[in-house]
Amino acid sequence: MGKEEAAVVTIKDVAKEAGVAPSTVSRVIADSPRISEETKRRVREVMEELGYYPNLQARSLAAKSTKTIGIIMPDSAYHNLQNPFFPEVLRGISKKAHESRYGIYLSTGSSETEIYDEVISMVMGRRVDGIILLYSRINDRTMKYLEKAVFPFTVVGRPSKNEERITYVDNNNVAITKEVTNYLIGLGHEKIAFVGGNLKFVVTVDRLDGYKMALAEAGFPFREEYVVHERFVLEKGKEVTFSLMSLDSPPTAFVAQDDLMAYEMISHLEALNMTVPEDISIVSFNNFSLSEHSKPPLTSVDIGTFRLGYEATQYVIEKIENPDALPKRITIPTRLIERKSCAPRSIGEEQER
Amino acid sequence: MGKEEAAVVTIKDVAKEAGVAPSTVSRVIADSPRISEETKRRVREVMEELGYYPNLQARSLAAKSTKTIGIIMPDSAYHNLQNPFFPEVLRGISKKAHESRYGIYLSTGSSETEIYDEVISMVMGRRVDGIILLYSRINDRTMKYLEKAVFPFTVVGRPSKNEERITYVDNNNVAITKEVTNYLIGLGHEKIAFVGGNLKFVVTVDRLDGYKMALAEAGFPFREEYVVHERFVLEKGKEVTFSLMSLDSPPTAFVAQDDLMAYEMISHLEALNMTVPEDISIVSFNNFSLSEHSKPPLTSVDIGTFRLGYEATQYVIEKIENPDALPKRITIPTRLIERKSCAPRSIGEEQER
Structure with a gap:
């Protein structure tokens, strides 16, 4: 190529x-x-x-193997590592890397451009043998570059383009978010908010689709004002929570994109004298190890974070060691873990409005 | 040399x-x-x-800079990353690395020997320009090697040997553990257990010293049976908690080495129908971001984990860029954050025994 x-x-x-x-x-x-x-x-x-791409594959065969895998985060490690998803996915990566005697090189770039430059430098400087992208952005420039350069890479998440040509490891985000939304509907909730996530990432698009499908099947309207896309809900948690709760018809349940957002919102709801799950139900994603020790213990989706990292590593190594390996889609199963952050919609709330 | x-x-x-x-x-x-x-x-x-050490410093001057810092964990990333200390220290490292345009290479070895071999391979293969050891083990072979090889490195923790010749970033573990133990003594506790940590690591030795000092100053005996050194209290939490509580004279307070251990013990105490802080007080270390959302909110020592990583990186870069930089000790301040896991020793408990 x-x-x-x-x-x-x-x-x-x-x-x-x-x-x-x-x-x-x-x-x-x-x-x-x-x-x-x-x-x-x-x-x-x-x-x-x-559109000039040096023939890196030929160079790579001649070059000394580095026995190193580059790990690219969507944003600065400084921000990302605050979210337990990343250490957990890194655990899976390091387990497999260790088993196959590979080292790990972590990106430290903090903007899309810096990360793009870092990847080019890893590839051209032959600092790594393969790359794992820990995210999938819509029309990602970095992913496009790796594809064109025919450099071994895998993605944690679903590529927005050329799905069938790229090896990736993902959850079925549409199905699980539909399930989660149905779970809240089953508890009597009709006014359900979808909180967090950035629509530049495919995972958010897929989850929003699942959420919409569940609403549509239940015959509930999709209400734009119930959807909050904040990249840093952690930083804007107060604003987001207050504005949702001050709507004319505020939601009675939240689908939060991860447990950290859920914790953050719970603490702001407390400031409004609302308790979880009595007043508001929350389901979130990722099932962090501390979710069961939290107050209240969080109902959360186990997305198999460790396995996402482990499998992405296994298949990038496959690509490194066998350039002819066929592209694959690996779907890691998910599971809703019921704890104590969801309750049936209260009768009180019903009468009040 | x-x-x-x-x-x-x-x-x-x-x-x-x-x-x-x-x-x-x-x-x-x-x-x-x-x-x-x-x-x-x-x-x-x-x-x-x-005792043969190739003259790596001379080679390094001639060799191309890698603009990469090697990060060595005490154990496999697979185990270590379960503990929020490591992602947080990595955040500090990646912030400074990014500011100075360095990349990060993570060790994946899972035994002392594997880690030692990995470091040698990083140094000899010139994969990194400098190394940060995220631990200090007593008489550490890897640290000795880096010293002899005159390779730029810094340590998070106090070296057990040649302190004055090595640049390291640490807390004053003796003083803070003395303070923490005194805090429990001030609440009326006399039977205080010291839980977790491995005596192969200097941090445990220092903290145990602080604990002993506080007991001695208060005139309380040091009781060997109150000291539990389990590397994986997480895995043996049940055993550890049950054996402490089945002593003839069980402790009424714990000094736990990190918040994860504290959570683990709290859940096992619940199984024994004991509640925190009513029956048992717990102070722990690290002040994970979720400690305030836990049940009960944990009283914990903020050890400045982010800054430990940030400063260790700043000074390894100093060493890389200026081989004549003098060795330094940097002490990151600590702070006891009072939340709800400690209470005065109950009168009931007093009468009971």
Whole structure:
């Protein structure tokens, strides 16, 4: 693939467009420390514009194996590691990496551009043999790059494009969110909010679909004002909770995108003198190990986080060791763990409105 | 330093002792993929026995910088990442690494030997520019190796040897544990157990010292049966809790080494129909973000985990960029956060015994 494209766009074309010598382009491809970060970025931008992808697969066969897997987070590790999902998925990754004697290289970039540059540098500098993306963004530039570069990678999450050409490990987010919403409907709730998540990520899109399906099947209207997309519900938890509860017809139940959001909302509901589950029911996702020790113990979906990481690693290693391995979709089963954060809609609430 | 030692023990000596050619020893030093893991391990064992340390510092100056920091955990990431301490310290590390444009390489070894081999391979293979040890073990072989190899490293924790020659970031564990124990004594407790931690780690030794000091100053006897050293209190929580509570004179308060242990013990105390803080008071360490949402909200010591990681990274980068930087001790302040897991010793309990 790289070869075909190189036949169309050459190093010379890139050099001309970027206003540098062809040897500089070669050095950028090799991620030479002699080239400044600024020049590297400029040349890479031109490569991307012109659609030039060096034949990295051929280089990789010749190059020394690094026995290292690059792990790319959706955002800075600084933010992400606050969420127990990431350490848990890293546990799964490190278990399998250890079993297969691979090391782990963690991304530290804090913006989409920085992360993209980091991935290019990992690939071109041959710092890693393969990459795991711990997220799937709609039309992700990084994923597109890895595909074009024919570099071994797997995704935790469903790719928004070329699903059938990429190996990925995911939950069935549509089905489980439908199930979770139906669970709340079964408890008598009709006014159910969908809280958190960013629609740039496929996981949010899939979960929102499942939520909508359950509402539609139950014959309830979909109400835009019940859907809150806050990337940092943790930081805006108060705002989000207060604005939902001050609606003319406030929700009686929440589907929260993870347990941290649920905890955060519970503490703000307390400030409004509302208790969970008496006044508001909450179901969330991820089933953190502390969910059972929380107050109240959280009803949460076990998404098999450890296995998501373990399987993503197993199949990126497969890709590394056998470039002809076929793309695969691996679906990790999910399970709703009932604890004490949900209750039947109270009769009081019914009469009140 | 490497030079002086090399003058005494040469590559030829190592080769002879290991029964291989001198060129094989050179390849082991360069971590060549052409040498089998078995041979590498054998040659490295001989190097260690004979006290041969290649002059890595000189090599490192010549070698290309990797802009990567190796992070070494005390045990497998698989086990360690279950404890929120590690993601939080990694957050601090990744924040500083990102600010200084370094990447992170995580160890995946699961035994002392595997971790030792991993570090040697990182150093000799020049996979990283510097290393952070996220623990300090008594007489640690890995730390000794890094010292002899004059490789840039810092430690989260107090080294058991050569404190003044090593840059490390630590809490004052003696003082804070004394304070915590005094806090329980101030609430009327006399029978205080010290739970968890492995005496192979300096942090446990220091904390046990602080605990003993507080008891001695209060004039209470030190009772061996109140001290439980279980590496995996999480796995043996039931056993540990039951055996403490079935002593002739059971403790009325626990100093637990981290919040996870505290949660674990609380759940087993419940099985014995004992509640916290009414029957048993618990203070723990680390102040995980979920401690305030737990039941009961935990009284815990904030050890500044994020800053431990951040500062360790800042100073390993200092070491990397300036080999002449002086060794430093950085003490991160601690703070006891009072919540609801401690209460005055009950009068009932007083009369009962």
